[in-house]
Amino acid sequence: MSGDIILSVDRLTMRFGGVVAVNDLSFAAERRKITALIGPNGAGKTTVFNCITGFYKPTSGAIRLTHDDGRGIQLDRLNDFRISKQARVARTFQNVRLFPGMTALENLMVAQHNALMLASGFTFLGLIGAPSFRKAEKHAIERATHWLDRIGLLGRADEAAGNLAYGDQRRLEIARAMCTEPALLCLDEPAAGLNARESSGLSELLLSIRDQGTSILLIEHDMSVVMEISDHIAVMDYGVKISEGAPREIRDDPKVIAAYLGVQDDEVAAVEQELGR
Amino acid sequence: MTASTPELTQESRSAAFIFIFKKALISAFVAFVLFSLMIGIRTEAGPTGQLVYWTRFEDLATIVAIVFGGSIVIELLRRWWGPAPTARTLPPFVQRAASVARRTLPPLLLIFALLVPVVFYDQRYVIDTGIQVLTYVMLGWGLNVVVGLAGLLDLGYVAFYAVGAYSYALLATNFGLSFWVCLPLAGMLAACWGVMLGFPVLRLRGDYLAIVTLAFGEIIRLVIINWQSLTGGPNGVSGIPRPTFFGIPLTPGDEGLAARLGIEFSPTQRVVFLFYIILALALLTNWVAIRLRRLPIGRAWEALREDEVACRALGINTTTTKLTAFATGATFGGFAGAFFATRQGFISPESFTFQESALVLAIVVLGGLGSQFGVALAALTLIGGFELFRGFDQYRMIVFGMAMVLLMIWRPRGLVGHRAPTVFLKHSQAISSELTSEGRG
Numbered sequence: 001m002s003g004d005i006i007l008s009v010d011r012l013t014m015r016f017g018g019v020v021a022v023n024d025l026s027f028a029a030e031r032r033k034i035t036a037l038i039g040p041n042g043a044g045k046t047t048v049f050n051c052i053t054g055f056y057k058p059t060s061g062a063i064r065l066t067h068d069d070g071r072g073i074q075l076d077r078l079n080d081f082r083i084s085k086q087a088r089v090a091r092t093f094q095n096v097r098l099f100p101g102m103t104a105l106e107n108l109m110v111a112q113h114n115a116l117m118l119a120s121g122f123t124f125l126g127l128i129g130a131p132s133f134r135k136a137e138k139h140a141i142e143r144a145t146h147w148l149d150r151i152g153l154l155g156r157a158d159e160a161a162g163n164l165a166y167g168d169q170r171r172l173e174i175a176r177a178m179c180t181e182p183a184l185l186c187l188d189e190p191a192a193g194l195n196a197r198e199s200s201g202l203s204e205l206l207l208s209i210r211d212q213g214t215s216i217l218l219i220e221h222d223m224s225v226v227m228e229i230s231d232h233i234a235v236m237d238y239g240v241k242i243s244e245g246a247p248r249e250i251r252d253d254p255k256v257i258a259a260y261l262g263v264q265d266d267e268v269a270a271v272e273q274e275l276g277r
Numbered sequence: 278m279t280a281s282t283p284e285l286t287q288e289s290r291s292a293a294f295i296f297i298f299k300k301a302l303i304s305a306f307v308a309f310v311l312f313s314l315m316i317g318i319r320t321e322a323g324p325t326g327q328l329v330y331w332t333r334f335e336d337l338a339t340i341v342a343i344v345f346g347g348s349i350v351i352e353l354l355r356r357w358w359g360p361a362p363t364a365r366t367l368p369p370f371v372q373r374a375a376s377v378a379r380r381t382l383p384p385l386l387l388i389f390a391l392l393v394p395v396v397f398y399d400q401r402y403v404i405d406t407g408i409q410v411l412t413y414v415m416l417g418w419g420l421n422v423v424v425g426l427a428g429l430l431d432l433g434y435v436a437f438y439a440v441g442a443y444s445y446a447l448l449a450t451n452f453g454l455s456f457w458v459c460l461p462l463a464g465m466l467a468a469c470w471g472v473m474l475g476f477p478v479l480r481l482r483g484d485y486l487a488i489v490t491l492a493f494g495e496i497i498r499l500v501i502i503n504w505q506s507l508t509g510g511p512n513g514v515s516g517i518p519r520p521t522f523f524g525i526p527l528t529p530g531d532e533g534l535a536a537r538l539g540i541e542f543s544p545t546q547r548v549v550f551l552f553y554i555i556l557a558l559a560l561l562t563n564w565v566a567i568r569l570r571r572l573p574i575g576r577a578w579e580a581l582r583e584d585e586v587a588c589r590a591l592g593i594n595t596t597t598t599k600l601t602a603f604a605t606g607a608t609f610g611g612f613a614g615a616f617f618a619t620r621q622g623f624i625s626p627e628s629f630t631f632q633e634s635a636l637v638l639a640i641v642v643l644g645g646l647g648s649q650f651g652v653a654l655a656a657l658t659l660i661g662g663f664e665l666f667r668g669f670d671q672y673r674m675i676v677f678g679m680a681m682v683l684l685m686i687w688r689p690r691g692l693v694g695h696r697a698p699t700v701f702l703k704h705s706q707a708i709s710s711e712l713t714s715e716g717r718g
Binding site: 053054055080081082083084085090091093097098099100101103106107109111112113116118119123125126140145154157158159160162164177178180203206255 | 503520568569571572573574576577578579583586587588589590591592593597601613667672696699700701702703706707708709710712713
């Protein structure tokens with residue numbers, strides 16, 4: 001794969017005691033493209049995500065992020081909140097992690113914490129109500145309003161996030177991640193639990209985010225979403241990469257089919273015949 | 278268990294009767310086991326040190342009978358009322374009345390507080406009680422930042438109160454610094470201790486955090502007791518100077534404020550002065566807390582309470598966020614401590630026991646985590662109630678225990694159990710406390 005690489009994962013290995021969750025995995029994500037990471041349950045996809053977003057420290061290997069201006073950052077050397085703050089990598093979670101007791105608007109305001117914190121002069125300017133802070137806050141509210149409008153939740157801005165419907169919560173979590181102005185957006189199964197209409201809405205949202213210039217890395221089970229929007233797909237099974245390529249190539253790869261159906265490679269033809277393909 | 282309906286059949290009626298009877302029997306049996314040794318047999322040391330005991334079976338029988346009868350009455354009442362109503366099922370007019378009360382009550386309470394020394398000028402006891410209540414209101418508001426907003430359960434809050442009190446007492450008695458110079462110093466020192474406590478406990482959550490903060494509170498108290506050369510140990514520090522009015526003392530002499538104003542001196546003037554100082558300090562605490570809540574840092578505190586992992590994913594430095602919460606809470610604790618020292622004129626480690634921490638925490642929980650008005654109301658009820666029930670003497674703790682249990686049954690999230698958003702687009706909607714989390718560390 002050629003082109004402008006934003007994220008390159010190089011020989012990533014993650015061990016938990018004796019269990020090797022990710023073994024010598026290498027793949028890359030292109031700038032302004034949607035890259036999907038797929039694989040059966042327990043393949044190690046979320047572990048890879050947690051390594052990229054700093055929740056785990058990889059046992060070995062390198063994860064490198066290259067910004068628009070050519071500035072490179074080793075993500076495996078940053079930890080915790082710095083990944084989002086300095087490297088501008090945002091993520092969502094497999095099980096939605098909003099702030100349920102805060103309103104939708106507040107959720108999006110918290111996401112702009114670092115910018116607002118700076119504007120409030122680390123609270124001191126904000127405490128005396130400095131005009132520069134008021135301006136920054138107004139700007140933050142405008143940005144939040146813009147995203148609420150885009151995900152169709154403008155009318156429910158003042159409702160508690162925990163009261164929103166599940167599909168709305170999923171979209172709000174993506175909007176919250178986007179409010180941190182990320183260079184790379186990592187989505188952990190964004191379509192899980194959505195109905196067909198909601199998933200197609202999600203596909204549209206993700207495509208519009210991509211076209212706006214944010215690169216997306218995506219873990220997903222819903223093949224219709226993955227095949228529809230991905231520019232590039234990497235397939236994992238048992239912690240290793242078994243295939244990589246454009247959606248069309250992946251769909252016909254016998255190794256991928258074998259991994260999803262849970263059979264050996266040489267039995268694929270027989271199984272396919274049985275399933276009537 | 279089902280609520281009774283008018284068309285009860287004979288069968289379900291007898292089933293309900295058997296259930297109530299069974300429950301009453303079990304309650305009576307439990308009471309019998311519990312009280313048989315506590316009340317049934319009385320032991321005492323005789324004149325020569327031998328064991329003397331006698332039985333009180335009549336009393337035991339009375340207690341068991343009361344429990345049996347009481348259990349039936351409670352069960353019947355419960356059937357009559359139906360299931361306990363929740364906030365959602367309150368009729369609309371009650372909700373409207375509550376929202377009107379929420380808007381009008383705080384200003385009314387403030388006006389009342391301002392007028393207390395005027396109205397009760399010749400009743401020093403009332404003003405003293407007012408000072409006591411306001412001190413706890415302030416402590417409650419301070420702890421509310423840590424527990425209510427940031428969701429960090431702090432059982433050692435009294436440590437900061439003690440640091441503030443001793444800072445002022447020692448600075449004033451050793452270096453002759455005035456109250457107004459020491460007040461910010463006491464706050465800063467307490468904040469330093471807040472950060473010092475914060476660092477080691479950053480990784481802890483929930484119950485573990487609570488235990489460490491509890492230990493921290495005890496450590497401070499034990500250090501004060503044992504560091505005789507500095508703190509005077511159990512003897513405490515006495516002769517702590519009183520606050521002055523812009524350098525003018527409130528004393529009977531020619532230099533005093535009364536003489537300068539040309540009015541007759543009365544000791545009540547000093548109490549009134551103290552009342553307004555603590556009122557101002559409490560209002561400052563309230564103002565800062567409300568203000569901070571609407572700033573990015575306050576929102577980050579609340580987000581931390583809701584979900585720490587999500588905070589980290591959004592690039593929020595959870596370490597500094599937690600430390601600032603501890604430091605802010607501690608600062609107000611320190612202010613309150615300095616005020617306590619100057620009001621009493623004498624402090625000793627006995628004033629800073631775990632019971633104080635528990636009381637302040639009870640005020641915050643009772644008031645509703647994160648609610649400023651609720652905390653003020655809870656402090657008024659608890660501390661004011663203590664004074665009100667002084668006549669009941671030994672029964673006052675029982676009354677309080679009962680009152681708190683009942684309150685927690687009816688309003689498990691505190692008196693004011695909802696959260697107001699910090700920012701809104703069209704209109705602010707109160708968020709039910711069922712949605713907000715209590716914080717897990």
